[in-house]
Amino acid sequence: MKNFLQVKNLKFSFSKSKDKPIIFIPDFSLQSGQKIFLHGPSGCGKSTFLEIISGVVGADEGEVIIAEQDLQTLTPTQKDRFRSEHISYIFQSFNLIPYLNIFENITLPLYFKKSHKSFKDVQSEVETLCRRLGILNLLNQSVSQLSVGQQQRVAVARALISRPQLILADEPTSALDFDHRDQFLKLLFEVCSEKNMTLIFVSHDHSLKALFDQAIAFKDINRMDLI
């Protein structure tokens, strides 16, 4: 089976110190539908790694291939487009836009995609997704009226509306209490499994490890010792 994500000889350094890379990943790959848990101490480069995968940050050397597309060969604009077509990001804070209502927040990613769907299609898709997430009755409300639990569902709905193949979650649960964290993960896993989405989940919280297909310490793939 072909790998969905393939990283080879990736080198990255902050522009000022080209000679001192902070990331060197000789070989890392994921298959479609895999859910992995990536952990490591703060500042070890996990978030930067996610940004390279999503194409926001360019690598110095090496190749990043997602869905048979080599990111390094794309222009910044093409990368942005590729990201909006294939990848969704979920952050620690839900980062909903406060002055848009729930429906507008959820559909926001669609406006940056190349192919616009008709309003009717979008409407029915949002409704299906929100019924599934139990937030159908909230669509016309403003963000400030929602509870934390409702906000996280909206964030998940927003991450899923563009039908991404890869979800990058950067410490999405660190601001949540125990109950909300469990609900959130359950929801995320269910939807990922349904749509066969690949998930990279970055966290400090080792208690979550067991829930994933695979747990990887970042230092095991980031082989700085080999340089």
Next chain:
Amino acid sequence: MIFLKLAFKSIRNRLFITSLTVTSIALSVFLLLSVEKTRRLARDGFTNAISQTDLVVGARTGPLNLVLYSIFNMGSASNNVSWKTYQEIKNDPAVDWVIPYSLGDSHRGFRVVATDENFYKYYRFRSDQQVEFLEGKAAQTTWDVVIGSQVQKKLKYSLSDEIIVTHGVTKGEGVVKHDDKPFRVVGILKPTGTAIDQTVYITLQGMVAMHETEESHAHHDHDHDHEIHNGDISAFFLRAKARTQTLSLQRKINEYTQEPLTAVIPGMALAELWNGLSQVETVLQIISIMTLGIGLVAMLGTLLASLNERRREMSILRSLGAGPSHVALLLVFESFILTLLGVLLGVVLQLSLFYFLAGWLEKAFGFYFFGSSLALSEVGYLIIILLAGAMVGLVPAVKSSRAALKDGLTAKI
């Protein structure tokens, strides 16, 4: 269009800070337009001190001197135009009308001008404004006198008051008082914002009569020369039947053989005079440019501050798939909207304020408003402001495109 929606909702969301920004832009625009308008009015008010007159004619002298003493009541005529010559030119078939102007006397520091009914009928300033009466009527008989608004204001005359005219132009007591010839005020003029306000008008007969009786009193010992003899006049304004005849009339008068005369086209002479005074305009222009500069800096400052607050929002949009160009477009669009609102508000503010205050400014300062409300140069300034306002959106856009995606999305310790 998602950008319209995002921009408007975001502006509405931060109503307080955005309205402050718009207000500061509006005030800058208001200030700039006011200074520019003052500059324009100073120039136009000067060069439009007389209009619809094709030629000003006087005895041979420099054009500036002629214009100064005939239009601005400054300096004095070096020589007179004989009554015969005046009549001859007046009856030239190419001439439509003439307004005689005879100077030389004063009343308590104000100039006395002898003229005829044509002055009230034809004299025009600021394109089509004419002399109007606040009270009373034009001077018709020998001892009638009409006073300008400033004369009335300062000397507190009312209709039927008797006044004494002095020979020679001095403040206070004149060289010779024509004591026995009291004139009677028959008319008071409305303010015009020109030299007319500071002038006392009598008839030509009045001036002649005044000096004739003076002669008969045998004051032979006074040695100053009379400017007025046998109804000679100092100057006259002339309107040609067709504007195309102006130049040939001018040449004809300048080459008049019986006596040396000078004819000038007032518009040209006034423009030339204004250019001589161009320092005034330069100062106002410098003030305009400084206002524009300070306004722009203040405006860019507030716009930048309000846009900087939105880094987090921009990062969210980036994470949802928006490219740097999307973000730039949004920010530029937003700052353009704010600038546009500010500029419109500033223009409305300026126009309405000047509209409401025009009457008061006219009365209190003799500051007159006329001409177009927005000059081309002002529209140019407004376009510069709009462009600068839109471009400032690029600064945070470039910043946010360089920043890492996570920047602004996670709480920083």
